[in-house]
Amino acid sequence: MTTDRETNWEIFKGDRSQHPEAIAALPDPPPWRSFLQAKPSKQTQAKPDSKAKRRGSTFYPNDREIKMVNAALALRRPLLVTGKPGTGKTSLAYAVAYELGLGEVLYWPITTRTTLKEGLYSYDAIGRLQDAQLNKEGEQDIKRIGKYIRLGALGTAFLPSAKPRVLLIDEVDKSDIDLPNDLLHIFEEGSFSIPELERIADQPQAKEIPVKTAYRDRYEANYKANTTTTIYEGVVECQEFPLVIMTSNDEREFPPAFLRRCLRLDMGQPDSDRLKQIVETQLGADLKAEAEKLIDYFRQRRDEGDGNLATDQLLNAVFLITQYKAPEKDFKEILLRYLNQ
Numbered sequence: 001m002t003t004d005r006e007t008n009w010e011i012f013k014g015d016r017s018q019h020p021e022a023i024a025a026l027p028d029p030p031p032w033r034s035f036l037q038a039k040p041s042k043q044t045q046a047k048p049d050s051k052a053k054r055r056g057s058t059f060y061p062n063d064r065e066i067k068m069v070n071a072a073l074a075l076r077r078p079l080l081v082t083g084k085p086g087t088g089k090t091s092l093a094y095a096v097a098y099e100l101g102l103g104e105v106l107y108w109p110i111t112t113r114t115t116l117k118e119g120l121y122s123y124d125a126i127g128r129l130q131d132a133q134l135n136k137e138g139e140q141d142i143k144r145i146g147k148y149i150r151l152g153a154l155g156t157a158f159l160p161s162a163k164p165r166v167l168l169i170d171e172v173d174k175s176d177i178d179l180p181n182d183l184l185h186i187f188e189e190g191s192f193s194i195p196e197l198e199r200i201a202d203q204p205q206a207k208e209i210p211v212k213t214a215y216r217d218r219y220e221a222n223y224k225a226n227t228t229t230t231i232y233e234g235v236v237e238c239q240e241f242p243l244v245i246m247t248s249n250d251e252r253e254f255p256p257a258f259l260r261r262c263l264r265l266d267m268g269q270p271d272s273d274r275l276k277q278i279v280e281t282q283l284g285a286d287l288k289a290e291a292e293k294l295i296d297y298f299r300q301r302r303d304e305g306d307g308n309l310a311t312d313q314l315l316n317a318v319f320l321i322t323q324y325k326a327p328e329k330d331f332k333e334i335l336l337r338y339l340n341q
Helices: 021-027 053-058 061-076 088-098 116-122 125-133 141-149 153-157 178-190 256-260 271-284 287-302 311-323 328-335
Strands: 079-081 108-110 121-123 149-151 166-170 191-193 206-211 226-231 233-235 244-247 263-266
Touching: 021 053, 021 206, 053 191, 061 088, 061 244, 061 263, 079 088, 088 166, 088 244, 108 125, 108 153, 116 178, 125 141, 141 149, 153 166, 178 191, 178 256, 191 244, 233 271, 271 287, 271 311, 287 311, 287 328, 311 328
Parallel strands: 079 244, 079 263, 108 166, 149 206, 166 244
Antiparallel strands: 121 149, 191 233, 206 226
16 A cells, blocks of 8 residues: 555656646755756745855865865866766865865866867857858957857866866766877967967957856856956966866776876775765755665665666665655665666
């Protein structure tokens, strides 16, 4: 017999009848799955924090991770972070930005088709041509070229600044074979040029061109000041080398020349104490007995199994079973399934 405890969390019944009023009972999302930041919480009515604060304030690095971040900051070297999914590789960047007040984390996800130029900037030549044909742009207003240029995350990270920005290059091991070597020049020189602006830099009115940046988090304190920037004579030169954190799932080997210029950190699987700390921080309360059992079960399966389990899976299971009162017998095995199965 199905009890009320096992059904009161379900708003979709699947009974082929309409229940449009049921969606109003949908509770707040998990803290790590809240997207529309302008929407206040149903419980507190408070305006949510920026992404950097929400992610950075809930991650606790261990001593080794702290030491390597400080070394990367002091030496002005990129930090290559390896580890299995769910070990907190990307969260490390947000934790540093949050604690040191470095603003929005500039995020650059890598695929097999990613090129260096995409990380530096994009130029909408077609859009400029269309505007010219519609007489939206006059020949004498050459500075308007800047409205068709947007710096990428990599390019924005190297803009002059009194303090370093945080650049997260995610899953760099998925890149084309040439990208790691292409990054070396940027990392060593700390500058790059934009040919479309260099070509017109000899004209007095085109020496300083305003362009868009990669900042997107509207709830960061420095968003308005950094949505655009001015490029002088087509060249970007960094003042403070950014904290570059590159994540890798160890899906490929990197060239020795690339590794020589990086500091390396391998993030191991979190132990039981750290798992409890993660769950407590994310859910904002002391652990219930059900959560304690799930953590022990998760750690045992992870340590003894032949597949990967991610911490995100544990958070999903704990949230659904302890907060929604979903039946553990139905969801424990489904949510804690090995990633390679």
